[in-house]
Amino acid sequence: MFGFNRTTLKFCDLKGKVAIVTGAAKGMGKAHALKLSGAGAKVVVSDIDVAGIGVVVEEIKKARGEAISVKCDTSKKSEIDNLVAETLKKFGKIDILVNNAGIYPFKPFLEMAEADFAKVIDINLKGYFLMAQACAKAMQKNQLDEKGQRGSIINIASVAAIIGFAGLTHYCASKGGVVAMSKAIALELAPLGIRINTIDPGAIDTPGASNSSMTDEQRKAMLAPIPMKRQGTAEEIANAVLFLASGESSYMTGSSVVVDGGWVVG
Numbered sequence: 001m002f003g004f005n006r007t008t009l010k011f012c013d014l015k016g017k018v019a020i021v022t023g024a025a026k027g028m029g030k031a032h033a034l035k036l037s038g039a040g041a042k043v044v045v046s047d048i049d050v051a052g053i054g055v056v057v058e059e060i061k062k063a064r065g066e067a068i069s070v071k072c073d074t075s076k077k078s079e080i081d082n083l084v085a086e087t088l089k090k091f092g093k094i095d096i097l098v099n100n101a102g103i104y105p106f107k108p109f110l111e112m113a114e115a116d117f118a119k120v121i122d123i124n125l126k127g128y129f130l131m132a133q134a135c136a137k138a139m140q141k142n143q144l145d146e147k148g149q150r151g152s153i154i155n156i157a158s159v160a161a162i163i164g165f166a167g168l169t170h171y172c173a174s175k176g177g178v179v180a181m182s183k184a185i186a187l188e189l190a191p192l193g194i195r196i197n198t199i200d201p202g203a204i205d206t207p208g209a210s211n212s213s214m215t216d217e218q219r220k221a222m223l224a225p226i227p228m229k230r231q232g233t234a235e236e237i238a239n240a241v242l243f244l245a246s247g248e249s250s251y252m253t254g255s256s257v258v259v260d261g262g263w264v265v266g
């Protein structure tokens with residue numbers, strides 16, 4: 001009567017899609033890889049941590065998903081080219097890219113060396129640019145799907161693109177850059193049927209966040225203004241990734257989705 005079979009209708013179905021997730025050995029990247037696989041995507045699990053991505057691939061395979069691991073330092077173009085080539089060799093196409101690999105080493109502004117700044121920009125901003133460009137070139141060759149789409153790129157930025165953080169000058173610059181860059185790319189990719197959106201996570205409980213060089217005082221100060229009075233989980237960000245990766249978000253491009261327990265509206 002409604003033209004679809006209610007029993008087979010699935011929200012955010014990614015069956016037949018191929019996804020690359022960077023920085024996927026742990027933390028949020030791992031959660032994104034597991035979430036996309038759970039929705040039916042074939043996943044390329046990538047990171048500089050070779051042992052870590054092997055574990056994630058095993059986890060996906062145990063749950064009857066399909067995945068491969070490819071080592072890639074996203075600050076190096078040669079390794080990005082290899083990641084894209086390996087993905088195309090194994091799965092024949094790329095539908096989804098989650099740019100997630102990022103670092104956030106605390107350093108006071110007056111002590112921040114040129115090399116400290118350059119390292120964060122190379123991984124958090126230049127790496128996202130190179131990955132998005134390499135994957136968009138591959139996505140261009142995809143057939144249009146039923147929603148007129150060829151691909152979806154999700155850039156993990158941060159609330160640091162919106163509010164300043166002491167000790168994170170380089171990081172705030174990189175994440176603000178990711179949001180601005182994604183808007184510009186969205187304009188050029190929309191006519192090609194490729195969408196690009198960012199997610200701005202707030203304070204999320206990940207290995208990186210608990211090992212960061214933040215002092216207890218800095219951590220307390222960070223949580224105090226969050227209306228929900230807790231850190232978010234990696235899965236709460238992965239849910240937003242899944243939505244943006246799927247056809248359910250087919251009219252969204254150039255957007256920033258804030259997932260932060262209400263932090264930035266306060």
Ligand SMILES: NC(=O)c1ccc[n+]([C@@H]2O[C@H](COP(=O)([O-])OP(=O)(O)OC[C@H]3O[C@@H](n4cnc5c(N)ncnc54)[C@H](O)[C@@H]3O)[C@@H](O)[C@H]2O)c1
Pocket residue numbers: 022023024025026027028029046047048049052072073074075100101102103104123156157158159200201202203204205206207208209
């Ligand atoms: N945790 C938070 O509170 C928070 C908040 C907002 C945004 N973010 C962003 O979310 C993303 C993931 O953060 P997380 O907390 O899960 O981090 P994490 O440190 O727990 O994990 C990051 C992963 O990225 C990998 N990585 C680091 N440098 C890399 C490189 N050059 N190439 C490829 N992989 C590399 C690491 O090996 C690690 O497995 C980052 O972009 C981060 O800036 C985190």
